[in-house]
Amino acid sequence: MKSLKMKLIYRKHKKAILGTLGAVLLAGLVFFFSYFHVTKVEVMGTSRYTDEQVKEMALQGAFTDNSVLAVLLHSRVDVEGVPFVEGFYITRLSHNSICISVREKKAVGCIPYLDSYIYFDRNGIFIESSHTRDELVPFFDGIEVSHVIEGEKLPIKGSSVLTTAVALSTIFQKNDAIPDHIEFDTSYQITLTYGDIRVMLGKDEYLEDKMTRVSAILPKLSGKKGILHLENVNDNSKTITFEQDLGEDGVIEDVDTAVAYENAVANWHGGYDLEGDYTGEGEYDQNGNYVGSRPTEESIAANGSWLGGYMEDGSYTGYGQLDKDGNYVGPNPNETSEDGSEEELEDYSEDYSEDYNNSGYDGYDEEY
Structure with a gap:
């Protein structure tokens, strides 16, 4: 009888203990999910996607609203199906805030291939393809490839073309002057297109110097149409000319x-x-x-x-x-010249006046 009574007391105590533990556990869970509930999400590391787009892509599935579990469950090194993104890294900033760091694939250029755009990194590795063109990435025409395999180096014809493309891309990013179009002709002469202005850079020489001058000159050509020639820029010559397209009537607009x-x-x-x-x-x-x-x-x-x-x-x-x-x-x-320098003017006219009168040449001094 006494033994049965002890068993009943033990069961009651056990239920009480289990009930207490359950209540404590439940309270702990409530505290855990309420205290670590995410109310603020910061995004860094991308200029390609908006913060909202990154949140939608990175925070998918359960427990994304918990600052502890989101870090443990949703940081991904390898991401598939998100163009130009290698991975998402989530860190906890405080008990209710997290930060999503985006690791992007660094495309330095893209080329046309079949009906797509092929994007490559500075090593010439094919990193992405798309049917639409990203305006933030320099677009190169005239770079030929026989085939492409994602993750492998593009078989680009011309050993120096990739080096030139990477150098140009770096300069464009530095000067914040990405052209609409970059073209290599059959002899690898470089032509850039900025709206109605075509920039003839010539060979892969003095590119940094040439592009510094292009960046300074382009704002002055706003509203004009024509060809800016920098083929002859070198250590000894800074000759730059602008061949203006005068339109169908062949004359410049009337001067006010x-x-x-x-x-x-x-x-x-x-x-x-x-x-x-x-x-x-x-x-x-x-x-x-x-x-x-x-x-x-x-x-x-x-x-x-x-x-x-x-x-x-x-x-x-x-x-x-x-x-x-x-x-x-x-x-x-x-x-006519007032200082009697008739010979100098005649020599100058012989070299340039025909081009200027017929094609609308403007020139730029060495200050650029």
Whole structure:
């Protein structure tokens, strides 16, 4: 009898203990899931996807809203089916916040192949393919491959083409000037396309120097159409010319005389005479430099469609061969040289005037 009574007491105590343990465990689980409930998610390491897109791709399945379990269960080294992503790494920032770090595949360029775009890294490894083009990755045309296998090096014809492509891609990223199109011709001459401007870089030489100048010049060509020539840029020559497309009528748009006059007056620094006294009509600046006579509406109108008269420092003299934006436009075709340098002008015209008159050449000085 006594033994039976002890057994009943033991069972009651056991139930009480188990009930207590269950309550403690339940309370612990409630605390665990409530205290470590994720309320904030940070994303880093990608410029290709939005934060919301990364969250949807990385946080799939159970326990993604728990800062402890999400780290343990959802960090993935190898990701399949997500273009340009190698893996997601999740770290806990605090009890209720996590950070998703995206490890992207670094594509330096893409080439057309059949009906797709093939993306490759700096080692020439085929890392991704897509039917749509990513505008953030330089697009190369003229790089030929016989076949492609993902994860293997592209069999690119021309041993130096890959090196050139990687160098160009690095420069584009550095200068934040990714062209719409990069083309290698059969002799591996390089041509870039920026909207309506084609940039002829020539051979794989002085690319850094050439692209630095391109970055400086392109803003000045806004709204224009034509070809920028940098094939001859080297250590000894910085000759850059712009072959402007003048359109079907073959002429530059009419010059707004009033605006041209205002610009000329604003940039004319004269008014001083030879003695250094200011007269308002003197043809010297305050430093005694000859800057030409004060521009008038008549003198500007007499220039016709010629937009020059400016010097390298942006000042207006009336005889400078640059326009107000620093573009080379040549000597004034409406007047003869006043300093008697007829031979020099004749030699210059023989080399360039035909191209400029017929094709619309502008040139750029060495300052670029």
